[in-house]
Amino acid sequence: MFKSEKAKRFALGSLIPVAVLLVWQLASTLEWISPQLFPSPVSIFRNFYEIIISGELMHHLGISVMRAMLGFVIGGGSGLLIGLFVGLFKRSEQLLDPSIQMLRTVPLLAVTPLFILWFGFGELSKVLLISMGAFFPLYVNAFLGVRNVDAKLFDVARVLEFSRLHQVTKVILPGAMPNILLGVRLSLSTSWLCLVVAELMGADQGIGYLIQDARAYMRTEIVFVGIFIFAIVGKLTDSLVRILETKLLKWQDSYRG
Template identity: 70%
Template sequence: MPEERIVSPDVAKRRSRGNVSRRVLLGSTVPLLTLLVWQFVSAWGIVSQQLFPSPVSIAIEMYRMIASGDLFEHLQVSVARAALGFALGGSLGLTIGLIVGLFRKAEQVLDPTVQMLRTVPLLAITPLFILWFGFGELSKVLLIAMGAFFPLYVNTFLGVRNVDAKLFDVARVLEFSRFKQVTQLVLPAALPNVLLGLRLSLSIAWLCLVVAELMGADAGIGYLIMDARSFMRTGEVFVGILVFAVVGKLTDSVVRLLEGKLLKWQDSYRG
Protein backbone atom coordinates (compact mmCIF):
# COMPACT_ATOMS: atom_id res chain seq x y z
CA MET A 1 0.00 0.00 0.00
CA PRO A 2 1.31 3.50 -0.81
CA GLU A 3 2.38 5.55 2.17
CA GLU A 4 0.22 8.54 3.09
CA ARG A 5 2.08 11.84 2.94
CA ILE A 6 1.64 14.08 5.97
CA VAL A 7 1.38 17.75 5.02
CA SER A 8 2.48 20.31 7.59
CA PRO A 9 0.14 23.22 8.48
CA ASP A 10 2.53 25.77 6.90
CA VAL A 11 2.59 23.89 3.62
CA ALA A 12 -1.21 23.58 3.67
CA LYS A 13 -1.56 27.34 4.26
CA ARG A 14 0.82 28.13 1.39
CA ARG A 15 -1.11 25.81 -0.91
CA SER A 16 -4.38 27.44 0.14
CA ARG A 17 -3.01 30.93 -0.54
CA GLY A 18 -1.69 29.73 -3.89
CA ASN A 19 -5.11 28.33 -4.84
CA VAL A 20 -6.81 31.61 -3.89
CA SER A 21 -4.30 33.65 -5.93
CA ARG A 22 -4.78 31.34 -8.90
CA ARG A 23 -8.58 31.68 -8.71
CA VAL A 24 -8.33 35.47 -8.47
CA LEU A 25 -5.96 35.59 -11.46
CA LEU A 26 -8.18 33.36 -13.60
CA GLY A 27 -11.31 35.24 -12.59
CA SER A 28 -9.68 38.57 -13.54
CA THR A 29 -8.68 37.46 -17.04
CA VAL A 30 -11.90 38.33 -18.86
CA PRO A 31 -12.44 41.74 -17.11
CA LEU A 32 -8.83 42.79 -17.77
CA LEU A 33 -9.00 41.79 -21.44
CA THR A 34 -12.30 43.65 -21.76
CA LEU A 35 -10.77 46.80 -20.25
CA LEU A 36 -7.77 46.62 -22.58
CA VAL A 37 -9.95 46.29 -25.69
CA TRP A 38 -12.27 49.02 -24.40
CA GLN A 39 -9.36 51.43 -23.81
CA PHE A 40 -7.97 50.68 -27.27
CA VAL A 41 -11.20 51.35 -29.17
CA SER A 42 -11.80 54.53 -27.11
CA ALA A 43 -8.27 55.84 -27.63
CA TRP A 44 -8.50 55.32 -31.40
CA GLY A 45 -11.87 57.06 -31.61
CA ILE A 46 -13.71 53.97 -32.84
CA VAL A 47 -16.55 54.73 -30.40
CA SER A 48 -17.86 58.06 -29.13
CA GLN A 49 -16.26 59.28 -25.90
CA GLN A 50 -19.54 60.96 -24.98
CA LEU A 51 -21.49 57.71 -25.16
CA PHE A 52 -18.70 55.28 -24.28
CA PRO A 53 -15.92 56.97 -22.25
CA SER A 54 -12.62 55.17 -21.85
CA PRO A 55 -11.77 53.21 -18.68
CA VAL A 56 -9.09 55.79 -17.83
CA SER A 57 -11.58 58.68 -17.94
CA ILE A 58 -14.05 56.65 -15.86
CA ALA A 59 -11.31 55.96 -13.30
CA ILE A 60 -10.52 59.70 -13.14
CA GLU A 61 -14.22 60.47 -12.64
CA MET A 62 -14.44 57.83 -9.91
CA TYR A 63 -11.42 59.32 -8.13
CA ARG A 64 -13.03 62.77 -8.25
CA MET A 65 -16.27 61.41 -6.76
CA ILE A 66 -14.40 59.56 -4.02
CA ALA A 67 -12.30 62.61 -3.18
CA SER A 68 -15.40 64.81 -2.93
CA GLY A 69 -17.18 62.27 -0.73
CA ASP A 70 -20.27 62.13 -2.99
CA LEU A 71 -19.79 58.47 -3.91
CA PHE A 72 -19.58 57.22 -0.33
CA GLU A 73 -22.60 59.26 0.74
CA HIS A 74 -24.76 57.72 -1.98
CA LEU A 75 -23.28 54.25 -1.41
CA GLN A 76 -24.04 54.43 2.31
CA VAL A 77 -27.71 55.20 1.59
CA SER A 78 -27.97 52.36 -0.94
CA VAL A 79 -26.31 49.78 1.31
CA ALA A 80 -28.59 50.72 4.21
CA ARG A 81 -31.69 50.30 2.02
CA ALA A 82 -30.52 46.99 0.59
CA ALA A 83 -29.53 45.62 4.01
CA LEU A 84 -32.84 46.58 5.63
CA GLY A 85 -34.91 45.18 2.77
CA PHE A 86 -32.87 41.98 2.65
CA ALA A 87 -33.08 41.50 6.42
CA LEU A 88 -36.87 41.84 6.30
CA GLY A 89 -37.54 39.75 3.19
CA GLY A 90 -34.81 37.17 3.81
CA SER A 91 -35.84 36.45 7.40
CA LEU A 92 -39.48 36.06 6.35
CA GLY A 93 -38.49 33.80 3.45
CA LEU A 94 -36.36 31.59 5.70
CA THR A 95 -39.02 31.36 8.41
CA ILE A 96 -41.99 30.69 6.12
CA GLY A 97 -39.92 28.29 4.02
CA LEU A 98 -39.13 26.27 7.15
CA ILE A 99 -42.77 26.25 8.26
CA VAL A 100 -44.09 25.22 4.85
CA GLY A 101 -41.39 22.58 4.49
CA LEU A 102 -42.07 21.06 7.90
CA PHE A 103 -45.87 21.07 7.89
CA ARG A 104 -48.01 19.71 5.06
CA LYS A 105 -51.04 21.78 6.06
CA ALA A 106 -48.97 24.97 5.99
CA GLU A 107 -47.88 24.05 2.46
CA GLN A 108 -51.48 23.56 1.36
CA VAL A 109 -52.52 26.91 2.84
CA LEU A 110 -49.55 29.17 2.06
CA ASP A 111 -47.60 27.76 -0.90
CA PRO A 112 -50.22 28.36 -3.66
CA THR A 113 -50.47 32.05 -2.73
CA VAL A 114 -46.70 32.48 -2.49
CA GLN A 115 -46.11 30.77 -5.84
CA MET A 116 -48.75 32.96 -7.47
CA LEU A 117 -47.14 36.14 -6.13
CA ARG A 118 -43.69 34.87 -7.15
CA THR A 119 -44.68 34.90 -10.83
CA VAL A 120 -45.77 38.56 -10.77
CA PRO A 121 -42.99 40.80 -12.18
CA LEU A 122 -41.69 43.34 -9.67
CA LEU A 123 -41.86 46.10 -12.26
CA ALA A 124 -45.62 45.51 -12.50
CA ILE A 125 -45.98 45.95 -8.74
CA THR A 126 -43.80 49.07 -8.50
CA PRO A 127 -46.61 51.55 -9.42
CA LEU A 128 -48.81 50.02 -6.71
CA PHE A 129 -46.06 50.41 -4.12
CA ILE A 130 -45.78 54.08 -5.06
CA LEU A 131 -49.56 54.56 -4.77
CA TRP A 132 -49.79 52.73 -1.44
CA PHE A 133 -46.61 53.89 0.31
CA GLY A 134 -45.52 56.99 -1.63
CA PHE A 135 -41.97 57.83 -2.71
CA GLY A 136 -40.47 57.51 0.78
CA GLU A 137 -38.13 54.90 2.22
CA LEU A 138 -40.94 52.48 3.13
CA SER A 139 -41.88 51.71 -0.48
CA LYS A 140 -38.24 51.14 -1.43
CA VAL A 141 -37.48 48.85 1.52
CA LEU A 142 -40.66 46.82 0.96
CA LEU A 143 -39.89 46.40 -2.75
CA ILE A 144 -36.40 45.13 -1.92
CA ALA A 145 -37.84 42.85 0.79
CA MET A 146 -40.33 41.36 -1.66
CA GLY A 147 -37.56 40.56 -4.13
CA ALA A 148 -35.37 38.99 -1.43
CA PHE A 149 -38.20 36.89 0.01
CA PHE A 150 -38.86 34.43 -2.81
CA PRO A 151 -35.40 32.88 -3.46
CA LEU A 152 -34.87 32.09 0.23
CA TYR A 153 -38.42 30.80 0.61
CA VAL A 154 -38.19 28.43 -2.38
CA ASN A 155 -34.71 27.11 -1.58
CA THR A 156 -35.43 26.67 2.14
CA PHE A 157 -38.63 24.79 1.31
CA LEU A 158 -36.77 22.52 -1.13
CA GLY A 159 -33.92 22.02 1.33
CA VAL A 160 -36.29 20.87 4.08
CA ARG A 161 -38.15 18.52 1.74
CA ASN A 162 -34.85 17.00 0.56
CA VAL A 163 -33.83 16.01 4.10
CA ASP A 164 -33.59 12.23 4.40
CA ALA A 165 -36.76 10.91 6.09
CA LYS A 166 -34.65 8.38 8.01
CA LEU A 167 -33.10 11.25 9.96
CA PHE A 168 -36.55 12.14 11.32
CA ASP A 169 -36.97 8.52 12.43
CA VAL A 170 -33.67 8.78 14.30
CA ALA A 171 -34.83 12.07 15.87
CA ARG A 172 -38.03 10.42 17.09
CA VAL A 173 -36.06 7.54 18.59
CA LEU A 174 -33.82 10.05 20.38
CA GLU A 175 -36.95 11.96 21.47
CA PHE A 176 -35.84 15.27 19.97
CA SER A 177 -38.19 18.20 20.53
CA ARG A 178 -39.44 20.08 17.47
CA PHE A 179 -36.95 22.89 18.19
CA LYS A 180 -34.09 20.40 18.43
CA GLN A 181 -35.18 18.75 15.18
CA VAL A 182 -35.10 22.11 13.39
CA THR A 183 -31.79 23.36 14.81
CA GLN A 184 -29.81 20.10 14.91
CA LEU A 185 -31.34 18.14 12.04
CA VAL A 186 -33.33 20.12 9.49
CA LEU A 187 -31.23 23.28 9.17
CA PRO A 188 -27.83 21.50 8.90
CA ALA A 189 -29.21 19.08 6.29
CA ALA A 190 -30.92 21.88 4.33
CA LEU A 191 -27.93 24.23 4.60
CA PRO A 192 -26.70 23.83 0.97
CA ASN A 193 -30.10 24.92 -0.35
CA VAL A 194 -30.42 27.69 2.24
CA LEU A 195 -27.02 29.15 1.32
CA LEU A 196 -27.91 28.99 -2.37
CA GLY A 197 -31.12 30.85 -1.57
CA LEU A 198 -29.09 33.38 0.41
CA ARG A 199 -26.87 34.09 -2.59
CA LEU A 200 -29.86 34.48 -4.88
CA SER A 201 -31.70 36.68 -2.37
CA LEU A 202 -28.74 39.01 -2.02
CA SER A 203 -28.40 39.39 -5.78
CA ILE A 204 -32.15 39.98 -6.24
CA ALA A 205 -32.17 42.50 -3.37
CA TRP A 206 -29.36 44.40 -5.07
CA LEU A 207 -31.26 44.37 -8.39
CA CYS A 208 -34.46 45.53 -6.68
CA LEU A 209 -32.48 48.35 -5.09
CA VAL A 210 -31.80 49.73 -8.56
CA VAL A 211 -35.51 49.65 -9.41
CA ALA A 212 -36.39 51.21 -6.04
CA GLU A 213 -33.91 54.06 -6.43
CA LEU A 214 -34.98 54.77 -10.00
CA MET A 215 -38.58 55.40 -8.93
CA GLY A 216 -38.12 58.68 -7.11
CA ALA A 217 -35.15 58.67 -4.74
CA ASP A 218 -33.16 61.74 -3.74
CA ALA A 219 -30.03 59.80 -2.72
CA GLY A 220 -28.36 56.49 -3.49
CA ILE A 221 -26.37 55.00 -6.36
CA GLY A 222 -29.52 54.56 -8.48
CA TYR A 223 -30.36 58.26 -8.01
CA LEU A 224 -26.76 59.12 -8.89
CA ILE A 225 -27.09 57.20 -12.17
CA MET A 226 -30.41 58.84 -13.06
CA ASP A 227 -29.12 62.33 -12.25
CA ALA A 228 -25.97 61.78 -14.32
CA ARG A 229 -28.03 60.44 -17.25
CA SER A 230 -30.21 63.55 -17.23
CA PHE A 231 -27.15 65.76 -17.74
CA MET A 232 -25.29 63.35 -20.07
CA ARG A 233 -22.52 62.72 -17.56
CA THR A 234 -21.81 59.27 -18.94
CA GLY A 235 -18.69 58.75 -16.85
CA GLU A 236 -20.74 59.02 -13.64
CA VAL A 237 -23.26 56.53 -15.04
CA PHE A 238 -20.47 54.00 -15.57
CA VAL A 239 -19.11 54.69 -12.08
CA GLY A 240 -22.53 53.91 -10.59
CA ILE A 241 -22.79 50.71 -12.63
CA LEU A 242 -19.29 49.70 -11.53
CA VAL A 243 -20.17 50.28 -7.87
CA PHE A 244 -23.27 48.10 -8.20
CA ALA A 245 -21.18 45.35 -9.82
CA VAL A 246 -18.36 45.47 -7.25
CA VAL A 247 -20.61 45.55 -4.16
CA GLY A 248 -22.79 42.78 -5.61
CA LYS A 249 -19.73 40.63 -6.24
CA LEU A 250 -18.39 41.29 -2.74
CA THR A 251 -21.64 40.18 -1.10
CA ASP A 252 -21.70 37.05 -3.26
CA SER A 253 -18.07 36.30 -2.32
CA VAL A 254 -18.91 36.59 1.38
CA VAL A 255 -21.63 33.95 0.98
CA ARG A 256 -19.25 31.76 -1.05
CA LEU A 257 -16.79 32.03 1.84
CA LEU A 258 -19.54 30.96 4.24
CA GLU A 259 -20.30 28.00 1.99
CA GLY A 260 -16.67 26.95 2.10
CA LYS A 261 -16.61 27.12 5.89
CA LEU A 262 -20.00 25.56 6.63
CA LEU A 263 -20.09 22.88 3.92
CA LYS A 264 -16.66 21.32 4.37
CA TRP A 265 -18.37 18.00 5.04
CA GLN A 266 -19.70 17.83 1.47
CA ASP A 267 -17.81 15.51 -0.87
CA SER A 268 -19.12 16.97 -4.14
CA TYR A 269 -17.65 17.28 -7.62
CA ARG A 270 -15.68 20.53 -8.05
CA GLY A 271 -14.85 20.40 -11.74
Protein backbone atom coordinates in the same frame (compact mmCIF):
# COMPACT_ATOMS: atom_id res chain seq x y z
CA MET B 1 0.27 26.34 -1.35
CA PHE B 2 -3.12 27.67 -0.19
CA LYS B 3 -2.13 31.29 -0.95
CA SER B 4 -0.79 30.39 -4.39
CA GLU B 5 -4.04 28.54 -5.16
CA LYS B 6 -6.08 31.60 -4.14
CA ALA B 7 -3.83 33.87 -6.23
CA LYS B 8 -4.26 31.55 -9.23
CA ARG B 9 -8.04 31.61 -8.85
CA PHE B 10 -8.04 35.40 -8.56
CA ALA B 11 -5.84 35.75 -11.65
CA LEU B 12 -8.06 33.40 -13.67
CA GLY B 13 -11.22 35.21 -12.57
CA SER B 14 -9.68 38.57 -13.50
CA LEU B 15 -8.65 37.55 -17.02
CA ILE B 16 -11.92 38.37 -18.81
CA PRO B 17 -12.62 41.73 -17.03
CA VAL B 18 -9.02 42.91 -17.61
CA ALA B 19 -9.13 41.82 -21.27
CA VAL B 20 -12.44 43.67 -21.78
CA LEU B 21 -11.02 46.85 -20.20
CA LEU B 22 -7.88 46.71 -22.35
CA VAL B 23 -9.86 46.24 -25.59
CA TRP B 24 -12.27 48.99 -24.49
CA GLN B 25 -9.39 51.41 -23.78
CA LEU B 26 -7.75 50.57 -27.12
CA ALA B 27 -11.03 51.16 -28.99
CA SER B 28 -11.47 54.51 -27.20
CA THR B 29 -7.89 55.60 -27.91
CA LEU B 30 -8.24 54.73 -31.62
CA GLU B 31 -11.67 56.46 -31.66
CA TRP B 32 -13.52 53.36 -32.86
CA ILE B 33 -16.32 54.14 -30.40
CA SER B 34 -18.02 57.39 -29.41
CA PRO B 35 -16.52 58.89 -26.23
CA GLN B 36 -19.97 60.34 -25.42
CA LEU B 37 -21.63 56.92 -25.38
CA PHE B 38 -18.64 54.81 -24.30
CA PRO B 39 -16.09 56.92 -22.40
CA SER B 40 -12.71 55.28 -21.95
CA PRO B 41 -11.97 53.25 -18.79
CA VAL B 42 -9.25 55.80 -17.88
CA SER B 43 -11.85 58.60 -18.00
CA ILE B 44 -14.31 56.54 -15.94
CA PHE B 45 -11.69 55.75 -13.29
CA ARG B 46 -10.70 59.43 -13.15
CA ASN B 47 -14.32 60.38 -12.40
CA PHE B 48 -14.52 57.48 -9.94
CA TYR B 49 -11.52 58.85 -8.06
CA GLU B 50 -12.93 62.40 -8.06
CA ILE B 51 -16.30 61.46 -6.50
CA ILE B 52 -14.52 59.28 -3.91
CA ILE B 53 -12.31 62.22 -2.90
CA SER B 54 -15.30 64.59 -2.77
CA GLY B 55 -17.17 62.17 -0.48
CA GLU B 56 -20.18 62.08 -2.81
CA LEU B 57 -19.78 58.38 -3.64
CA MET B 58 -19.49 57.22 -0.02
CA HIS B 59 -22.59 59.23 0.92
CA HIS B 60 -24.75 57.68 -1.82
CA LEU B 61 -23.24 54.21 -1.40
CA GLY B 62 -23.92 54.19 2.35
CA ILE B 63 -27.59 54.99 1.76
CA SER B 64 -27.94 52.35 -0.97
CA VAL B 65 -26.27 49.65 1.15
CA MET B 66 -28.53 50.52 4.09
CA ARG B 67 -31.65 50.24 1.91
CA ALA B 68 -30.55 46.94 0.34
CA MET B 69 -29.55 45.34 3.65
CA LEU B 70 -32.72 46.50 5.44
CA GLY B 71 -34.87 45.12 2.62
CA PHE B 72 -32.87 41.88 2.59
CA VAL B 73 -33.18 41.40 6.37
CA ILE B 74 -36.95 42.01 6.33
CA GLY B 75 -37.78 40.12 3.12
CA GLY B 76 -35.12 37.42 3.29
CA GLY B 77 -35.70 36.79 7.01
CA SER B 78 -39.46 36.44 6.42
CA GLY B 79 -38.85 34.15 3.45
CA LEU B 80 -36.53 31.94 5.49
CA LEU B 81 -38.92 31.58 8.43
CA ILE B 82 -42.04 31.02 6.32
CA GLY B 83 -40.16 28.63 3.99
CA LEU B 84 -39.02 26.52 6.96
CA PHE B 85 -42.53 26.58 8.46
CA VAL B 86 -44.22 25.56 5.18
CA GLY B 87 -41.61 22.87 4.62
CA LEU B 88 -42.13 21.41 8.09
CA PHE B 89 -45.92 21.23 8.08
CA LYS B 90 -47.99 19.78 5.24
CA ARG B 91 -51.13 21.70 6.23
CA SER B 92 -49.25 25.01 6.07
CA GLU B 93 -47.99 24.05 2.60
CA GLN B 94 -51.55 23.39 1.40
CA LEU B 95 -52.73 26.68 2.92
CA LEU B 96 -49.88 29.09 2.08
CA ASP B 97 -47.79 27.74 -0.80
CA PRO B 98 -50.32 28.17 -3.67
CA SER B 99 -50.81 31.87 -2.83
CA ILE B 100 -47.08 32.53 -2.38
CA GLN B 101 -46.23 30.77 -5.66
CA MET B 102 -48.88 32.82 -7.43
CA LEU B 103 -47.44 36.07 -6.04
CA ARG B 104 -43.92 34.92 -6.99
CA THR B 105 -44.84 34.96 -10.68
CA VAL B 106 -45.95 38.63 -10.60
CA PRO B 107 -43.15 40.82 -12.06
CA LEU B 108 -41.81 43.40 -9.62
CA LEU B 109 -42.07 46.14 -12.23
CA ALA B 110 -45.81 45.45 -12.44
CA VAL B 111 -46.35 46.19 -8.73
CA THR B 112 -43.97 49.18 -8.56
CA PRO B 113 -46.74 51.70 -9.49
CA LEU B 114 -48.91 50.29 -6.70
CA PHE B 115 -46.09 50.71 -4.17
CA ILE B 116 -45.75 54.35 -5.25
CA LEU B 117 -49.52 54.92 -4.94
CA TRP B 118 -49.75 53.21 -1.53
CA PHE B 119 -46.52 54.36 0.12
CA GLY B 120 -45.36 57.35 -1.94
CA PHE B 121 -41.75 58.00 -2.99
CA GLY B 122 -40.31 57.75 0.53
CA GLU B 123 -38.02 55.17 2.10
CA LEU B 124 -40.88 52.83 3.03
CA SER B 125 -41.85 52.05 -0.57
CA LYS B 126 -38.22 51.40 -1.52
CA VAL B 127 -37.49 49.09 1.42
CA LEU B 128 -40.76 47.17 0.91
CA LEU B 129 -40.05 46.71 -2.81
CA ILE B 130 -36.58 45.33 -2.00
CA SER B 131 -38.11 43.12 0.73
CA MET B 132 -40.59 41.67 -1.73
CA GLY B 133 -37.82 40.79 -4.16
CA ALA B 134 -35.65 39.27 -1.40
CA PHE B 135 -38.51 37.18 0.03
CA PHE B 136 -39.12 34.64 -2.73
CA PRO B 137 -35.61 33.20 -3.38
CA LEU B 138 -35.13 32.43 0.31
CA TYR B 139 -38.68 31.12 0.72
CA VAL B 140 -38.37 28.70 -2.21
CA ASN B 141 -34.91 27.45 -1.25
CA ALA B 142 -35.73 27.09 2.47
CA PHE B 143 -38.84 25.10 1.56
CA LEU B 144 -36.94 22.88 -0.90
CA GLY B 145 -34.09 22.48 1.61
CA VAL B 146 -36.44 21.07 4.25
CA ARG B 147 -38.14 18.76 1.76
CA ASN B 148 -34.78 17.48 0.45
CA VAL B 149 -33.62 16.32 3.90
CA ASP B 150 -33.29 12.53 3.89
CA ALA B 151 -36.41 10.98 5.49
CA LYS B 152 -34.20 8.34 7.16
CA LEU B 153 -32.66 11.08 9.31
CA PHE B 154 -36.12 11.84 10.72
CA ASP B 155 -36.55 8.15 11.54
CA VAL B 156 -33.25 8.18 13.43
CA ALA B 157 -34.29 11.37 15.25
CA ARG B 158 -37.54 9.71 16.34
CA VAL B 159 -35.68 6.63 17.56
CA LEU B 160 -33.36 8.87 19.58
CA GLU B 161 -36.47 10.69 20.89
CA PHE B 162 -35.38 14.12 19.68
CA SER B 163 -37.74 16.94 20.60
CA ARG B 164 -39.15 19.05 17.74
CA LEU B 165 -36.60 21.77 18.53
CA HIS B 166 -33.73 19.26 18.38
CA GLN B 167 -35.07 17.88 15.10
CA VAL B 168 -34.99 21.38 13.63
CA THR B 169 -31.54 22.35 14.96
CA LYS B 170 -29.75 18.99 14.61
CA VAL B 171 -31.40 17.47 11.52
CA ILE B 172 -33.40 19.92 9.43
CA LEU B 173 -31.22 23.05 9.44
CA PRO B 174 -27.91 21.23 8.72
CA GLY B 175 -29.59 19.19 5.96
CA ALA B 176 -31.27 22.23 4.44
CA MET B 177 -28.22 24.50 4.77
CA PRO B 178 -26.94 24.10 1.15
CA ASN B 179 -30.32 25.23 -0.19
CA ILE B 180 -30.65 28.00 2.40
CA LEU B 181 -27.23 29.46 1.52
CA LEU B 182 -28.09 29.28 -2.17
CA GLY B 183 -31.27 31.17 -1.30
CA VAL B 184 -29.22 33.79 0.56
CA ARG B 185 -27.02 34.33 -2.51
CA LEU B 186 -30.01 34.65 -4.83
CA SER B 187 -31.88 36.84 -2.35
CA LEU B 188 -28.93 39.24 -1.99
CA SER B 189 -28.52 39.57 -5.75
CA THR B 190 -32.28 40.17 -6.13
CA SER B 191 -32.08 42.82 -3.39
CA TRP B 192 -29.51 44.73 -5.45
CA LEU B 193 -31.65 44.43 -8.59
CA CYS B 194 -34.70 45.73 -6.72
CA LEU B 195 -32.61 48.52 -5.21
CA VAL B 196 -31.87 49.79 -8.73
CA VAL B 197 -35.58 49.78 -9.59
CA ALA B 198 -36.47 51.42 -6.24
CA GLU B 199 -33.89 54.20 -6.61
CA LEU B 200 -34.61 54.88 -10.26
CA MET B 201 -38.36 55.20 -9.63
CA GLY B 202 -37.84 58.29 -7.50
CA ALA B 203 -35.02 59.00 -5.05
CA ASP B 204 -32.89 61.97 -4.09
CA GLN B 205 -30.05 59.88 -2.62
CA GLY B 206 -28.34 56.59 -3.42
CA ILE B 207 -26.36 55.07 -6.30
CA GLY B 208 -29.51 54.75 -8.42
CA TYR B 209 -30.16 58.46 -7.98
CA LEU B 210 -26.52 59.16 -8.89
CA ILE B 211 -26.99 57.24 -12.15
CA GLN B 212 -30.30 58.96 -12.92
CA ASP B 213 -28.86 62.41 -12.22
CA ALA B 214 -25.77 61.69 -14.35
CA ARG B 215 -27.98 60.47 -17.22
CA ALA B 216 -30.01 63.70 -17.12
CA TYR B 217 -26.81 65.77 -17.51
CA MET B 218 -25.18 63.36 -20.02
CA ARG B 219 -22.37 62.50 -17.60
CA THR B 220 -21.86 59.03 -19.05
CA GLU B 221 -18.70 58.41 -16.99
CA ILE B 222 -20.71 58.69 -13.75
CA VAL B 223 -23.37 56.33 -15.15
CA PHE B 224 -20.65 53.72 -15.71
CA VAL B 225 -19.24 54.41 -12.23
CA GLY B 226 -22.67 53.66 -10.74
CA ILE B 227 -22.97 50.45 -12.76
CA PHE B 228 -19.48 49.33 -11.65
CA ILE B 229 -20.35 50.09 -8.01
CA PHE B 230 -23.44 47.88 -8.21
CA ALA B 231 -21.36 45.13 -9.82
CA ILE B 232 -18.52 45.37 -7.26
CA VAL B 233 -20.74 45.49 -4.17
CA GLY B 234 -22.91 42.66 -5.55
CA LYS B 235 -19.82 40.54 -6.15
CA LEU B 236 -18.46 41.29 -2.65
CA THR B 237 -21.70 40.22 -0.96
CA ASP B 238 -21.80 37.07 -3.09
CA SER B 239 -18.18 36.28 -2.14
CA LEU B 240 -18.99 36.72 1.57
CA VAL B 241 -21.79 34.14 1.26
CA ARG B 242 -19.42 31.77 -0.57
CA ILE B 243 -16.94 32.11 2.30
CA LEU B 244 -19.82 31.31 4.66
CA GLU B 245 -20.60 28.25 2.54
CA THR B 246 -17.05 26.92 2.88
CA LYS B 247 -17.26 27.33 6.68
CA LEU B 248 -20.72 25.83 7.18
CA LEU B 249 -20.61 23.10 4.52
CA LYS B 250 -17.24 21.52 5.31
CA TRP B 251 -19.02 18.19 5.79
CA GLN B 252 -20.15 18.14 2.14
CA ASP B 253 -18.15 15.86 -0.12
CA SER B 254 -19.41 17.20 -3.42
CA TYR B 255 -17.80 17.35 -6.87
CA ARG B 256 -15.81 20.59 -7.39
CA GLY B 257 -14.69 20.19 -11.00
